[in-house]
Amino acid sequence: MSILNVRKLTKNFGGLTAVANLSMELNRGELVGLIGPNGAGKTTVFNLLTGIYHPSDGSIILEAGGQQLPLHGKKPYHICKAGVARTFQNIRLFKDLTVLDNVRIAMHQNLKYGLLSGFLHLPSFKREEKKLLNDAMELLRITKLDGKANELAKNLPYGEQRHLEIARALATKPVLLLLDEPAAGMNPAETAELTELIQWIRHEFDLTILLIEHDMSLVMKICERIYVLDYGMLIANGTPEEIKSNKRVVEAYLGEDVSNA
Amino acid sequence: MKKSIAVTPLRKGFALILTFIIVQLLVQLNIINDYLQATIATIGINIILAVSLNLITGFTGQFSLGHAGFMSIGAYACALTVMRVPTVWGFLTGLLLGAVLAALVGFLVGLSTLRLKGDYLAIATLGMSEIIRIIFTNLDITNGAAGLSGIPRFTNWTYLYLFMVSAILLISNFLKSSHGRACISIREDEIAAEAMGINTTKYKVTAFTIGAFCAGVAGALYAAYFYYIDPNTFGFLKSIDVLVIVVLGGLGSVSGSVLAAILLAVISTILQDFSDLRMVIYALLLIIIMIFRPQGLMGSKELSLKAFRNLGGFLSSRKGGK
Numbered sequence: 107m108s109i110l111n112v113r114k115l116t117k118n119f120g121g122l123t124a125v126a127n128l129s130m131e132l133n134r135g136e137l138v139g140l141i142g143p144n145g146a147g148k149t150t151v152f153n154l155l156t157g158i159y160h161p162s163d164g165s166i167i168l169e170a171g172g173q174q175l176p177l178h179g180k181k182p183y184h185i186c187k188a189g190v191a192r193t194f195q196n197i198r199l200f201k202d203l204t205v206l207d208n209v210r211i212a213m214h215q216n217l218k219y220g221l222l223s224g225f226l227h228l229p230s231f232k233r234e235e236k237k238l239l240n241d242a243m244e245l246l247r248i249t250k251l252d253g254k255a256n257e258l259a260k261n262l263p264y265g266e267q268r269h270l271e272i273a274r275a276l277a278t279k280p281v282l283l284l285l286d287e288p289a290a291g292m293n294p295a296e297t298a299e300l301t302e303l304i305q306w307i308r309h310e311f312d313l314t315i316l317l318i319e320h321d322m323s324l325v326m327k328i329c330e331r332i333y334v335l336d337y338g339m340l341i342a343n344g345t346p347e348e349i350k351s352n353k354r355v356v357e358a359y360l361g362e363d364v365s366n367a
Numbered sequence: 368m369k370k371s372i373a374v375t376p377l378r379k380g381f382a383l384i385l386t387f388i389i390v391q392l393l394v395q396l397n398i399i400n401d402y403l404q405a406t407i408a409t410i411g412i413n414i415i416l417a418v419s420l421n422l423i424t425g426f427t428g429q430f431s432l433g434h435a436g437f438m439s440i441g442a443y444a445c446a447l448t449v450m451r452v453p454t455v456w457g458f459l460t461g462l463l464l465g466a467v468l469a470a471l472v473g474f475l476v477g478l479s480t481l482r483l484k485g486d487y488l489a490i491a492t493l494g495m496s497e498i499i500r501i502i503f504t505n506l507d508i509t510n511g512a513a514g515l516s517g518i519p520r521f522t523n524w525t526y527l528y529l530f531m532v533s534a535i536l537l538i539s540n541f542l543k544s545s546h547g548r549a550c551i552s553i554r555e556d557e558i559a560a561e562a563m564g565i566n567t568t569k570y571k572v573t574a575f576t577i578g579a580f581c582a583g584v585a586g587a588l589y590a591a592y593f594y595y596i597d598p599n600t601f602g603f604l605k606s607i608d609v610l611v612i613v614v615l616g617g618l619g620s621v622s623g624s625v626l627a628a629i630l631l632a633v634i635s636t637i638l639q640d641f642s643d644l645r646m647v648i649y650a651l652l653l654i655i656i657m658i659f660r661p662q663g664l665m666g667s668k669e670l671s672l673k674a675f676r677n678l679g680g681f682l683s684s685r686k687g688g689k
């Protein structure tokens with residue numbers, strides 16, 4: 107059963123076509139990889155899916171609750187409310203706020219008290235804030251950050267900041283989670299722990315996950331299907347086995363290795 | 368720990384009432400003279416202005432130079448009402464009218480400047496405030512550049528204190544709510560905030576509306592205290608004055624704004640004796656404070672209750688010693 111339907115998605119930046127005519131489909135509950143060399147357009151796809159950029163062409167349809175919801179042209183907060191959450195490759199936490207507040211802010215869209223209660227701290231405020239606190243602490247426990255709830259986000263070590271990005275995204279109660287290089291900058295032990303976390307939250311929260319990652323061993327290990335982008339174009343999609351032996355993929359990555367050498 | 372949390376609001380309420388009674392007594396016993404009373408009125412009005420501008424600029428991150436404009440709407444609306452209906456009800460009606468009109472303009476300003484950031488937003492809000500000033504200069508009903516004089520005085524310590532404390536408490540409460548956190552997230556990272564489901568448009572406009580409402584109240588209190596207002600009372604420099612208080616106290620600190628408003632008033636009062644050099648010394652002091660505390664007196668921290676408790680403990684232990 108499909109949850110996300112991307113048709114002929116295109117994004118031009120001036121003369122540069124960062125994403126060209128991309129079509130892809132995610133099924134409910136799947137964990138799908140999105141890979142490709144640097145500058146292939148992966149993050150741009152995420153920015154299009156979450157409304158940070160508007161597509162130059164094409165459509166994005168989310169199927170949620172038996173309804174077909176077009177996401178293209180929608181504002182980011184609408185898309186988030188519809189159930190699509192993300193993490194950022196270049197970590198965008200609320201740096202000067204506490205770990206706890208980072209998570210609580212992401213819960214705001216489901217808030218059950220109004221402005222008046224916020225001004226006067228009426229009983230509904232107290233009741234809901236208590237619930238908010240409990241839920242936030244639960245997410246911090248899952249991401250092993252509960253001991254640091256009151257620290258400023260910017261003071262966390264790098265790996266924990268990536269965990270907090272995930273906790274914050276989960277706080278929005280998504281059905282579809284987009285992870286942009288969650289393992290970047292992590293050592294093998296941290297990556298292993300992260301792999302476990304991703305698999306665990308996937309089942310626990312009943313998520314569909316789209317994962318951008320350069321760590322091929324991680325991608326090959328946990329993804330059921332993989333889409334490969336190069337210069338904005340889809341050059342392959344299939345199971346990890348199929349992708350590993352795909353000629354165009356090997357070429358694209360070889361090309362990168364050559365240019366890096 | 369749990370116990371102290373339960374006791375705190377009571378203590379807070381007690382301290383607030385005590386402060387009110389002490390000053391009220393001092394006023395009634397004529398220990399606080401007219402000059403000092405005017406200083407206290409200025410402090411109270413500046414606190415309302417600074418705390419509300421801090422909501423817009425310090426917490427929501429929207430650089431605004433238009434606070435004097437919002438203030439003038441409250442001042443003129445209240446003055447015109449109270450001059451026609453010179454009763455307490457006239458005053459309160461005028462105050463509410465002024466605050467609501469200012470909030471309305473704040474709403475429109477927030478909405479129309481949504482796409483602007485930083486310096487550009489500052490210039491746009493400054494322009495808006497100048498437009499308001501020019502409108503008041505050219506209207507007949509506001510008596511043009513000559514301004515309004517003979518406004519009956521209804522602002523007294525009671526009203527001043529009531530509105531000041533309400534503004535501080537309501538804004539602090541708001542900031543501690545999820546709505547306040549939504550505003551703060553815009554300052555921290557607007558793109559991330561949007562991506563996490565915050566309707567940034569809504570909360571920017573909300574901050575401007577609340578801020579302008581409070582500035583309108585401050586303007587009304589001003590008009591009904593100082594007998595006289597003209598368009599230039601609410602010029603560019605008034606907005607800068609408020610901004611100085613906010614920056615000096617700390618962007619993102621309510622208690623910082625309160626402290627800074629008091630401190631600056633005390634400094635100006637002391638400097639009265641230096642006549643010519645007054646403004647130079649004032650400016651120098653500001654520069655020196657900003658060199659040593661570039662984040663402002665309080666940074667983005669709040670004066671903690673713990674500090675008060677420690678002080679309380681210290682005082683009571685001294686009493687006990689006697």
Ligand SMILES: Nc1ncnc2c1ncn2[C@@H]1O[C@H](COP(=O)(O)OP(=O)(O)OP(=O)(O)O)[C@@H](O)[C@H]1O
Binds near residue numbers: 142143147148150
């Ligand atoms: N806002 C923008 N304006 C102009 N060009 C952009 C913009 N965003 C991305 N690009 C360009 O689009 C192309 C794809 O970038 P993108 O960040 O999507 O790549 P990526 O696959 O995520 O790469 P990496 O693996 O390095 O993160 C790059 O050439 C980039 O320079």
Ligand SMILES: [Mg+2]
Binds near residue numbers: 150
């Ligand atoms: Mg990227």
